[in-house]
Amino acid sequence: EPEVTQTPSHQVTQMGQEVILRCVPISNHLYFYWYRQILGQKVEFLVSFYNNEISEKSEIFDDQFSVERPDGSNFTLKIRSTKLEDSAMYFCASKGGGYYEQYFGPGTRLTVT
Amino acid sequence: AQSVTQPDIHITVSEGASLELRCNYSYGATPYLFWYVQSPGQGLQLLLKYFSGDTLVQGIKGFEAEFKRSQSSFNLRKPSVHWSDAAEYFCAVGAPLGGSYIPTFGRGTSLIVHP
Numbered sequence: 001e002p003e004v005t006q007t008p009s010h011q012v013t014q015m016g017q018e019v020i021l022r023c024v025p026i027s028n029h030l031y032f033y034w035y036r037q038i039l040g041q042k043v044e045f046l047v048s049f050y051n052n053e054i055s056e057k058s059e060i061f062d063d064q065f066s067v068e069r070p071d072g073s074n075f076t077l078k079i080r081s082t083k084l085e086d087s088a089m090y091f092c093a094s095k096g097g098g099y100y101e102q103y104f105g106p107g108t109r110l111t112v113t
Numbered sequence: 114a115q116s117v118t119q120p121d122i123h124i125t126v127s128e129g130a131s132l133e134l135r136c137n138y139s140y141g142a143t144p145y146l147f148w149y150v151q152s153p154g155q156g157l158q159l160l161l162k163y164f165s166g167d168t169l170v171q172g173i174k175g176f177e178a179e180f181k182r183s184q185s186s187f188n189l190r191k192p193s194v195h196w197s198d199a200a201e202y203f204c205a206v207g208a209p210l211g212g213s214y215i216p217t218f219g220r221g222t223s224l225i226v227h228p
Binding site: 004031033041042043044045048050055056091093095101102103104105106107 | 147149154155156157158159162203205210213215216217218219220221
């Protein structure tokens with residue numbers, strides 16, 4: 001069964017550094033998403049991406065964040081200057097056309113020290 | 114804006130016992146409703162979803178949920194719990210947005226299964 005993959009599984013970075021989290025969505029999907037889950041808290045929506053542009057973003061997704069689909073298979077989340085409070089599990093998800101389920105990847109645990 | 118409340122942070126059941134996880138939502142129209150399960154170190158797996166139609170929804174792994182509009186609830190049930198069901202369970206409500214939807218998640222309920 002096709003699945004969403006994410007790399008790396010765990011990323012440790014120093015405060016102020018840039019990180020890029022990578023996702024490979026399911027190949028024929030059209031909608032792409034990033035979510036985060038701070039330890040012990042609920043999963044929060046960050047951004048959705050469709051037709052090569054951001055379609056919706058939350059208040060969390062400020063100027064420090066950006067997303068890109070650099071080629072036909074990858075979907076990336078960049079954090080320009082990481083803060084301690086960016087430490088979280090980041091989930092990528094993708095969805096086909098229509099109102100169907102979003103498929104989630106296994107997540108990247110980001111630790112900012 | 115939509116919101117989800119999962120009133121139970123932890124639920125402990127014995128293996129073989131029945132299970133009900135509570136979920137209440139707030140949304141102005143007919144919502145899309147979901148239950149996800151997250152095992153340790155894993156991503157979110159969809160158990161079941163409600164978009165429209167029959168209010169009793171069957172999902173994977175023997176789970177079911179019932180949408181009750183009058184109570185704004187979407188409780189998850191399983192008649193007989195297995196030890197492998199121990200995990201974190203998230204209820205989510207989604208508002209339609211173009212050809213997509215953005216789910217709002219509850220805080221989750223941690224299920225502990227005793228042998």
